Amino acid sequence: MSKIKACLFDLDGVIVDTAVYHYRAWKRLANELGFDFTEEENEKLKGVSRVKSLELILSWAGLEKTQEEQAELATRKNNWYVEMITQMTPDEILPGVREFMEEARAAGLKTALGSASKNSGLILERTGLAALFDAVVDGNSVTASKPDPEVFLRGAEALAVAPYECVVFEDAVAGVQAGKAAGMKVVGIGTEEVLHEADLVVKGLSHLRVEQLFDL
Ligand code: B16
Numbered sequence: 001m002s003k004i005k006a007c008l009f010d011l012d013g014v015i016v017d018t019a020v021y022h023y024r025a026w027k028r029l030a031n032e033l034g035f036d037f038t039e040e041e042n043e044k045l046k047g048v049s050r051v052k053s054l055e056l057i058l059s060w061a062g063l064e065k066t067q068e069e070q071a072e073l074a075t076r077k078n079n080w081y082v083e084m085i086t087q088m089t090p091d092e093i094l095p096g097v098r099e100f101m102e103e104a105r106a107a108g109l110k111t112a113l114g115s116a117s118k119n120s121g122l123i124l125e126r127t128g129l130a131a132l133f134d135a136v137v138d139g140n141s142v143t144a145s146k147p148d149p150e151v152f153l154r155g156a157e158a159l160a161v162a163p164y165e166c167v168v169f170e171d172a173v174a175g176v177q178a179g180k181a182a183g184m185k186v187v188g189i190g191t192e193e194v195l196h197e198a199d200l201v202v203k204g205l206s207h208l209r210v211e212q213l214f215d216l
């Protein structure tokens with residue numbers, strides 16, 4: 001008998017591709033401030049909190065801002081981002097996600113979201129996925145950013161299961177590290193080259209069957 005009892009899903013890059021909206025909004029902010037950043041630099045923002053993302057972007061441009069200015073810039077970016085995600089539809093759910101979650105729930109597994117985003121509620125509502133989650137832990141309820149395990153430990157707690165009974169699904173290196181630091185199994189969504197610390201790597205949830213979780 002397998003010990004796996006729950007699935008903890010990251011949001012951006014696993015359930016939906018909101019990275020493209022984050023990128024557009026951060027780029028618009030950078031351009032308004034008179035600079036730009038590369039797509040390669042943008043990769044470093046994945047899975048990282050809003051405040052930390054802004055700090056990184058400003059450091060790439062060599063800009064220093066006061067706390068008040070930083071708060072205003074983060075709000076400006078978030079307003080553009082929220083404008084975009086408000087237009088999201090269920091068509092933007094990544095391939096195989098709904099089917100995998102339904103299969104997991106039918107197999108008796110519990111499900112939770114473990115995301116750094118403070119906008120996860122709106123995204124789950126717009127995509128119609130909210131009802132498939134037994135618990136949501138996101139940037140509104142955690143203080144430490146991935147690779148700290150807090151978000152996933154809180155997810156296990158909310159589902160009343162032990163960490164070793166959970167599988168984390170993550171697309172970011174920091175997220176894979178957070179899952180491992182929590183003492184959980186981790187399925188990386190992406191490439192083996194980048195996510196080699198995961199227990200198993202697949203291209204997307206359409207390439208995975210729930211029964212494979214029981215062999216991890
Ligand atoms: P927000 P995840 C993360 O989502 C994104 O990957 C990251 O780019 C973003 O800065 C972070 O959420 C915070 O998002 O500004 O909406 O609070 O991958 O942890 O689901």
Ligand code: MG
Pocket residue numbers: 010011012013014046047170171172175
């Ligand atoms: Mg992610």
